[in-house]
Amino acid sequence: MSDRVTTPIAQRLARPELLDMTPYQSARRIGGTGDIWLNANESPFSDSLPAYNRYPEFQPTELINNYARYAKVNLDQLLASRGADEAIELLIRTFCVPGQDSITICTPTYGMYAISAATCNVAVNTVPLTAEWQLDSQLISKLNGSKLLFICNPNNPTGSTLTPHQIEPIVRALEDECIVVVDEAYIEFSPELTMASLIEKYDNLVILRTLSKAFALAGLRCGFMLANRTIIDLAKKVIAPYPIAAPVGEIASQSLTINGVMKMTCRVAQLNKLAAQFSNAVSKLSGVKAVYSSGTNFVLVRFNDDRWFSLLGDAGIVVRNQSRVKTLNNCLRFSIGSSTEMARLISQLTTISIAIK
Ligand code: PMP
Numbered sequence: 001m002s003d004r005v006t007t008p009i010a011q012r013l014a015r016p017e018l019l020d021m022t023p024y025q026s027a028r029r030i031g032g033t034g035d036i037w038l039n040a041n042e043s044p045f046s047d048s049l050p051a052y053n054r055y056p057e058f059q060p061t062e063l064i065n066n067y068a069r070y071a072k073v074n075l076d077q078l079l080a081s082r083g084a085d086e087a088i089e090l091l092i093r094t095f096c097v098p099g100q101d102s103i104t105i106c107t108p109t110y111g112m113y114a115i116s117a118a119t120c121n122v123a124v125n126t127v128p129l130t131a132e133w134q135l136d137s138q139l140i141s142k143l144n145g146s147k148l149l150f151i152c153n154p155n156n157p158t159g160s161t162l163t164p165h166q167i168e169p170i171v172r173a174l175e176d177e178c179i180v181v182v183d184e185a186y187i188e189f190s191p192e193l194t195m196a197s198l199i200e201k202y203d204n205l206v207i208l209r210t211l212s213k214a215f216a217l218a219g220l221r222c223g224f225m226l227a228n229r230t231i232i233d234l235a236k237k238v239i240a241p242y243p244i245a246a247p248v249g250e251i252a253s254q255s256l257t258i259n260g261v262m263k264m265t266c267r268v269a270q271l272n273k274l275a276a277q278f279s280n281a282v283s284k285l286s287g288v289k290a291v292y293s294s295g296t297n298f299v300l301v302r303f304n305d306d307r308w309f310s311l312l313g314d315a316g317i318v319v320r321n322q323s324r325v326k327t328l329n330n331c332l333r334f335s336i337g338s339s340t341e342m343a344r345l346i347s348q349l350t351t352i353s354i355a356i357k
Contacts, residue, residue: 009204010230013095013147013179018237026241028058050250055242060249066256067224071196071209076229079236080244080252084185084210084223088150089116090235091181091206091225095147096122104146106135108158108325110183113150128327133160133292140173149174152183154190157322157333159294164195171195171202179231181206185223188214188268190295196226203228213297214268215255222252271297275336281346285353289330298335306330311352317345 011019023029027040037054046053059080068075081087092103102123105113114124127142129135133155136142143149149170154161171180184207187194196207207226212218222244225235244252254260279299283291290302300322309321309332319335322328336342 008228008230009176010179010228010234014234015093015095015097018094018234021237023237024241026055026058028055028242050246052246054246056244056246056249058242060244060246060253062253063222063244063249063256066253067209070256070261071224071226073196073199073226077199077226077232079225079227079232079239080249081223081225081239082243083212083221084183084208085112085116086239086243087208087223087225087235088112088181088183089120090238091148091179092116092120092122093238094231094234095179096120098122102144102146103148103150104139104143104178105150106139106152108155108322108328109150109152110156110185129155129158129160133158135162135166135170140170143174143178146178149178149180150183151180152185153193153195154186154295156186156296157298157300157320157325157328157331159292159296159298159300161190161193161295164193164198167195168198171198171205175202175204179204179206181208183208185210186213186296188264189272189297193295199227203230206231211252211255215260215264216267217252217255220248220251222248268297271336274339274342275299278334278336278342278346282349285349286357287353298333300328300331300333302328303330303332305356307356308332308349308352311356312345312348315348317348 032039040055042055043053063080064075064078068078081090096103098121102125103113103117104125104127107126107128117124125144125146127136127139151167153167167182174180182195184194199205199207205227208223209226210223211220225232275294275297279291282288282301287304288301289304292300306323309319312319320333322331322333
């Protein structure tokens with residue numbers, strides 16, 4: 001058999017210098033047994049309880065166990081990172097040779113794919129979504145040899161969704177040539193769309209997740225990469241020696257107990273209801289041109305002019321202006337807040353709508 005058939009795709013696409021590289025052998029990674037630990041230049045003193053004088057585990061066991069159970073993947077198919085943002089950068093640094101390789105993104109989409117690529121001197125190939133925020137039907141032929149294809153589902157900032165049936169044929173068609181990264185940062189708001197189970201089937205599929213959205217832990221900075229073991233092992237060569245701070249691991253593990261996941265599901269149901277109410281209310285206002293359907297905890301709205309953002313700002317309501325993106329002219333992105341916050345927002349939008357008629 002040729003190399004092409006026998007070598008896993010991740011190894012064929014990875015930066016060649018990573019293949020034979022031994023990851024930094026941190027004290028925790030080497031491990032050991034004993035009751036006197038003098039191997040990591042740590043302090044023997046600790047002023048806090050729990051004690052933080054020791055380095056954390058490379059990948060906290062409880063965190064990985066709990067997330068693997070929640071996401072229904074194996075322990076070796078998972079990497080915890082400092083937010084999904086770090087996972088994006090890790091993928092670029094794992095697969096793309098600076099000044100040589102490229103990634104493909106489907107715009108409008110999450111801005112950090114392009115920023116991370118730029119900071120690594122990796123080119124960005126852009127294939128715009130259609131007017132209905134669907135994937136370009138010729139996407140596969142427009143990759144220009146990119147090593148990574150980023151698909152954000154549900155998508156930020158449009159809120160639009162794709163079904164696994166739309167994405168899977170692309171993953172299959174690219175099985176031999178490109179890693180498809182499906183960013184599922186918002187998946188808990190549309191759980192039926194997840195493709196996590198398909199990492200078993202496709203060696204070129206990576207899923208990104210985060211605790212920042214549905215799990216209400218953006219301040220914690222904790223995300224996950226889900227993929228086959230070859231990809232995870234390569235990313236483990238690139239990631240920092242102790243990427244998950246001990247308190248982060250502790251709090252994140254708690255949020256992923258059966259009880260924590262139940263709490264998250266209830267909050268998601270509440271937010272989804274508030275999102276539907278908000279969309280419904282806003283669509284009735286004059287001056288609103290489009291309210292885009294959303295599978296996330298935010299709603300994108302297109303207005304008739306560019307005054308709405310500053311008028312909301314004058315009233316102390318801070319939303320995200322998307323007007324800088326060419327196809328999102330006069331669009332604002334509204335995160336779904338508490339019911340009190342949403343009531344005030346709707347009331348203020350109603351006032352503006354009447355005032356600027
Ligand atoms: N992906 C998408 C689509 C996002 O919207 C965000 C956060 N805005 C991230 C990834 C980054 O998430 P994290 O907070 O886990 O770094």
